[in-house]
Amino acid sequence: KTNFKIAVLSGDGIGPEVVAESIKILDAIAEAFHYQFEFKYGLVGAEAIFKTGNPLPDETLEICKESDALLFGAIGDPSFDNNPDAKVRPEQGLLKLRKELGLFANIRPLKTYNSLIEKSPLKKEIIEGTDIQIFRELVSGIYFGEKFTDEEAGYAYDICKYNREEIAPIVHMAFQEAQKRRKKLTLIDKANVLDTSRLWRKVCKEIAAEYPDVELDFMFVDNAAMQLILNPKQFDVIVTENMFGDIISDEASVIGGSIGLLPSASIGHENAMFEPIHGSYPQAKGKGIANPIASILSTAMMLDYLKLDHAAEKLRASVEYAIENKYVTVDLNSEQPYSTSEVGSFIADYI
Amino acid sequence: KTNFKIAVLSGDGIGPEVVAESIKILDAIAEAFHYQFEFKYGLVGAEAIFKTGNPLPDETLEICKESDALLFGAIGDPSFDNNPDAKVRPEQGLLKLRKELGLFANIRPLKTYNSLIEKSPLKKEIIEGTDIQIFRELVSGIYFGEKFTDEEAGYAYDICKYNREEIAPIVHMAFQEAQKRRKKLTLIDKANVLDTSRLWRKVCKEIAAEYPDVELDFMFVDNAAMQLILNPKQFDVIVTENMFGDIISDEASVIGGSIGLLPSASIGHENAMFEPIHGSYPQAKGKGIANPIASILSTAMMLDYLKLDHAAEKLRASVEYAIENKYVTVDLNSEQPYSTSEVGSFIADYI
Ligand SMILES: CC(C)[C@H](C(=O)O)[C@@H](O)C(=O)O
Numbered sequence: 150k151t152n153f154k155i156a157v158l159s160g161d162g163i164g165p166e167v168v169a170e171s172i173k174i175l176d177a178i179a180e181a182f183h184y185q186f187e188f189k190y191g192l193v194g195a196e197a198i199f200k201t202g203n204p205l206p207d208e209t210l211e212i213c214k215e216s217d218a219l220l221f222g223a224i225g226d227p228s229f230d231n232n233p234d235a236k237v238r239p240e241q242g243l244l245k246l247r248k249e250l251g252l253f254a255n256i257r258p259l260k261t262y263n264s265l266i267e268k269s270p271l272k273k274e275i276i277e278g279t280d281i282q283i284f285r286e287l288v289s290g291i292y293f294g295e296k297f298t299d300e301e302a303g304y305a306y307d308i309c310k311y312n313r314e315e316i317a318p319i320v321h322m323a324f325q326e327a328q329k330r331r332k333k334l335t336l337i338d339k340a341n342v343l344d345t346s347r348l349w350r351k352v353c354k355e356i357a358a359e360y361p362d363v364e365l366d367f368m369f370v371d372n373a374a375m376q377l378i379l380n381p382k383q384f385d386v387i388v389t390e391n392m393f394g395d396i397i398s399d400e401a402s403v404i405g406g407s408i409g410l411l412p413s414a415s416i417g418h419e420n421a422m423f424e425p426i427h428g429s430y431p432q433a434k435g436k437g438i439a440n441p442i443a444s445i446l447s448t449a450m451m452l453d454y455l456k457l458d459h460a461a462e463k464l465r466a467s468v469e470y471a472i473e474n475k476y477v478t479v480d481l482n483s484e485q486p487y488s489t490s491e492v493g494s495f496i497a498d499y500i
Numbered sequence: 501k502t503n504f505k506i507a508v509l510s511g512d513g514i515g516p517e518v519v520a521e522s523i524k525i526l527d528a529i530a531e532a533f534h535y536q537f538e539f540k541y542g543l544v545g546a547e548a549i550f551k552t553g554n555p556l557p558d559e560t561l562e563i564c565k566e567s568d569a570l571l572f573g574a575i576g577d578p579s580f581d582n583n584p585d586a587k588v589r590p591e592q593g594l595l596k597l598r599k600e601l602g603l604f605a606n607i608r609p610l611k612t613y614n615s616l617i618e619k620s621p622l623k624k625e626i627i628e629g630t631d632i633q634i635f636r637e638l639v640s641g642i643y644f645g646e647k648f649t650d651e652e653a654g655y656a657y658d659i660c661k662y663n664r665e666e667i668a669p670i671v672h673m674a675f676q677e678a679q680k681r682r683k684k685l686t687l688i689d690k691a692n693v694l695d696t697s698r699l700w701r702k703v704c705k706e707i708a709a710e711y712p713d714v715e716l717d718f719m720f721v722d723n724a725a726m727q728l729i730l731n732p733k734q735f736d737v738i739v740t741e742n743m744f745g746d747i748i749s750d751e752a753s754v755i756g757g758s759i760g761l762l763p764s765a766s767i768g769h770e771n772a773m774f775e776p777i778h779g780s781y782p783q784a785k786g787k788g789i790a791n792p793i794a795s796i797l798s799t800a801m802m803l804d805y806l807k808l809d810h811a812a813e814k815l816r817a818s819v820e821y822a823i824e825n826k827y828v829t830v831d832l833n834s835e836q837p838y839s840t841s842e843v844g845s846f847i848a849d850y851i
């Protein structure tokens with residue numbers, strides 16, 4: 150297959166700017182490798198609320214379902230953040246998209262670059278050489294369990310629920326990834342308190358029998374929050390449930406010092422979405438200073454997913470070349486910064 | 501009042517060693533300030549399971565209920581950690597103790613010491629000057645909500661539940677603490693996803709009206725996990741629910757680089773417990789290398805609680821004197837380390 154339908158949901162803030170660079174890159178790749186990418190654009194997030202009243206219009210969902218893969222920018226707008234009572238919110242679009250497309254595995258690689266190590270808030274000897282792959286379950290747990298508020302009586306609840314079928318697929322993916330890497334998988338949970346965590350442990354242990362070459366260990370989430378700072382190098386692949394994954398993966402994303410470089414993939418049985426992990430960063434919108442590399446590396450993950458291995462390899466090499474030569478935006482090089490589009494063009498040209 | 505009943509639950513691992521130093525200190529304070537402390541000892545944790553089969557024997561609970569305050573060591577033993585299927589576990593003793601005594605507010609101060617700043621995993625310019633007080637709700641939420649596992653069907657759930665009465669008391673405490681400090685309170689929640697978080701926000705906003713001099717702000721827990729590493733100085737007082745508090749307070753505890761110094765208090769309407777935040781650290785048991793300062797500073801928090809302000813002040817000054825003069829254990833001074841009991845005696849003598 151050489152012809153691909155790509156859904157493009159740029160969203161809010163710097164989303165459109167960084168996604169534009171990904172598209173520039175895909176055009177360069179199409180030319181170099183003789184592929185065809187057909188882009189279809191959809192509204193999502195605050196942008197979609199302003200224009201249609203709906204953070205995920207049906208039309209957008211249709212475009213996504215018909216696509217081979219989906220490029221996502223970012224969502225979120227200060228007008229909603231400052232108004233927690235707003236009934237319709239950009240986040241709802243993202244959560245609905247995950248659920249409707251069944252994107253059960255959120256994958257976040259955390260890699261450090263030697264040339265950028267001094268950007269880390271952690272001391273060099275602690276962060277140097279860290280290379281972690283986090284698998285977060287994305288469509289179940291307390292995010293999607295029953296919720297209830299009784300305004301009168303003043304009480305509320307949220308139910309965290311998991312069944313075996315929701316746990317097993319992502320655990321298999323994480324074991325398979327560990328097999329390709331340093332062969333260590335850590336389940337992060339709170340099995341000393343939660344029934345759902347005990348179920349995760351049980352399922353992981355059962356599945357472990359199919360991957361005898363991978364060492365499986367368990368870590369309580371509170372301890373994991375400490376260990377990520379004290380000794381991040383101890384981790385290889387991490388797998389965890391939705392809420393713990395939200396917290397732990399965000400914590401992990403800053404220890405490398407280069408959140409503007411970090412990509413993510415959200416994979417389902419039939420669809421897949423690729424998204425930089427930095428948010429919409431509204432303060433930088435329209436200034437041409439946003440770092441496009443997280444979006445571009447998300448595009449590389451998309452090429453992996455589409456099994457365009459050579460293209461993915463070439464793209465990653467081009468990104469590393471740009472980083473090593475300091476052809477980067479102001480967040481990574483304040484002395485001689487390049488603009489969002491200059492960095493994108495440099496990488497595209499190198500391809 | 502000059503006569504106090506103190507329950508002593510030393511627990512497992514290094515618990516007994518560090519609590520012994522707290523008692524040494526209290527004896528010195530009794531002499532210097534003409535108070536009387538009457539100590540009653542109770543079993544808890546793995547120790548209690550081995551001797552009685554119960555991680556919190558009724559007798560222990562009785563001693564606690566009759567006390568003016570409770571000194572706690574640590575719980576946990578490798579024989580349980582390596583056996584996650586054990587039905588009776590040391591943690592159950594701790595959770596039951598919190599619930600039975602109604603210890604709804606877990607308070608953890610995080611202070612950095614200039615002489616120890618180089619121990620932090622964070623860069624000096626980031627951590628220097630950090631001074632945070634965390635209030636974690638301790639007897640409700642997902643820890644104590646209904647739990648259920650259906651082994652056959654392979655599913656499980658945990659319910660996170662809060663009502664206004666469970667939220668308000670700790671929020672008041674946190675506001676009052678903020679008034680005495682830099683007048684900033686941050687609620688950490690996940691109000692973009694959880695109904696219980698939205699209730700927390702609502703209750704906090706209502707209560708804020710009674711503390712017009714305190715600035716209240718809100719932060720999502722995933723962002724908080726990042727901000728604690730990127731810029732911990734932005735925080736003054738933090739308040740949060742049970743599970744988020746478990747994760748965030750453990751993360752916070754390591755950024756200062758001196759977890760062996762950090763105390764905690766768990767306060768209820770009628771009882772109060774004081775506990776070093778480091779765990780049972782079984783590898784160090786019986787070696788005389790455990791740092792007693794976290795336990796000793798927990799004892800200082802107990803003196804605050806008993807309104808023995810002069811004694812508390814004197815004790816804190818003595819601890820700072822020991823730290824500034826490097827009269828500390830091997831974790832903080834590897835060149836010329838002192839033993840657990842030498843450090844305790846040094847501080848007691850100084851009093
Ligand atoms: C926007 C929010 C609902 C979302 C989440 O919590 O999953 C975000 O934090 C993320 O991690 O993608």
Ligand SMILES: CC(C)[C@H](C(=O)O)[C@@H](O)C(=O)O
Pocket residue numbers: 341342371591594595746
């Ligand atoms: C031992 C465990 C149940 C406990 C908790 O999660 O509350 C511990 O982590 C703590 O923070 O005191």
